[in-house]
Amino acid sequence: MDWIAKGISTAIVGVTLAALPGSAMASDQEYKLVLTSEAGDRDSPLGKSMQDWAAQIEEKSGGRMKVNVFYQGELGGQQELFDQLVKGNVHMMITWPQTSYDERVGVNYIPYLVLDWDDAIRSYGKDGWLREVVEPVYTDMGLKYFGPYPEGFGGIATKGRYALSKEEAGGMKVRSQPIFPLPQTIQAMGFEATPIDWAEVYTALQVGVVEGDSSNVIYWDYEYFRDQLDYFVQSSHNFSSYALLMNGGTWQKMDEEDREIISSTAQAIIDKQFKDAKSEDDKWIAAAKEAGMEYIVPSAEQKLAWINEVRATVWPQIEEKLGADIMNKVRENASLPK
Incomplete structure (x- = not known):
């Protein structure tokens, strides 16, 4: 693995590459998942959101799903982490997705796409027009897209x-x-x-x-x-917005109950961020x-x-x-x- 060559500890690799059976999993399946981002230490708003997502997953699964959170710089740089997400060595990310696999990801970064907060919430929200544009792009890349993590205007x-x-x-x-x-x-x-x-x-x-x-x-x-x-x-x-993503292979191997745990907790993080983003930016x-x-x-x-x-x-x-x-x-x- 690339990570071993780069000297990442065997303990972390053991967590990251937790074996997953090839068939659909029963709801008693135990998981060791890795969640990371390229930016934000543990005390940043993004870092706290990752902690919150991990905690909700563990709680809803009754402890079957363990989520190890790694913060900026701990597992590599921006492109390297995204590569590992696509490969499945990292299971989940809150990230600014890279355009190296599909240039259509650039739709996330179109300048002057939205011009005020009301427009941004309407466009980037759960039922916004942007979702039907970006979700198929992530699917084609082998990623499961849960939604955006808005921060505000750059x-x-x-x-x-x-x-x-x-x-x-x-x-x-x-x-x-x-x-x-x-x-x-x-x-x-x-x-x-x-x-x-x-x-x-x-x-x-x-x-x-x-x-x-x-x-x-x-x-x-x-x-x-x-x-x-x-x-x-x-x-x-x-409009600065991260994306909540999961490796598609990991997602596909889960049964419906466990997918619901992941997706519902992701939506809770997204909903909270939409509610808090403007006041957080103002602060x-x-x-x-x-x-x-x-x-x-x-x-x-x-x-x-x-x-x-x-x-x-x-x-x-x-x-x-x-x-x-x-x-x-x-x-x-x-x-x-x-």
Whole structure:
């Protein structure tokens, strides 16, 4: 296994690769499942949500299902973890899914897809139009999709200076998640997009490889990089949303009762996050401002200029990769600027 070659402890591997019989399981089957994410320590909101999901699974199964939770960096980087989820060595993740297996995953990251909280809840919710677009993509990748884990609207966090227009952004190197079409979005907004994995962002900021971070809600920039960043511009170019996923092979081997335990507890986590996400985001905006980070909301005219530029430049690139069917659905449902 790749993990052994990378030196991961045999104890963890033993848990991760717990044997599962090939036929459907009875409801007395015992499980040792691995749940992880590429971001968030145990005290972060995401870390606490993973703990909550694991605890609910164990409780509902009467202890038959044991869930071992691993936090950011403990089992590898963003792409590596997603690879292991697809392979089945990691059973469950709350993650920003990678586009390396299917570029259509990029529908999660279409810029300026939704423009306010009401629109985001309507579009990303259980009965929202986005689910019928994204769920088949995950199925084709061999993954079970339970739903989104919304955080809020992303922005541009920088040090030393900030930008509110394409012209002002010229020459500013800003970190982007290495996921299409986020680097393309940041580039269209006028910045010099530099794709960097989450685990390397602090060092990149510290040594000056980049002047800022992008596409995260303010929590991540405040909590992890507050000593490096001075400004947070609420560009809201993306709606930051993780996905609750399970390896499809693991899911298929479960019987209906155990699938219900996993899916119902996943939905409970999703429902709670939809309820709490905006107030959680507001809390961290206030905390960042209190700590001295300047929080800047572009004017309606400034935001409209970015919306028009990004939709005109990036949406055609997305259509080339994701296909006309998906983008037609997007254009039918995406909000118009007010």
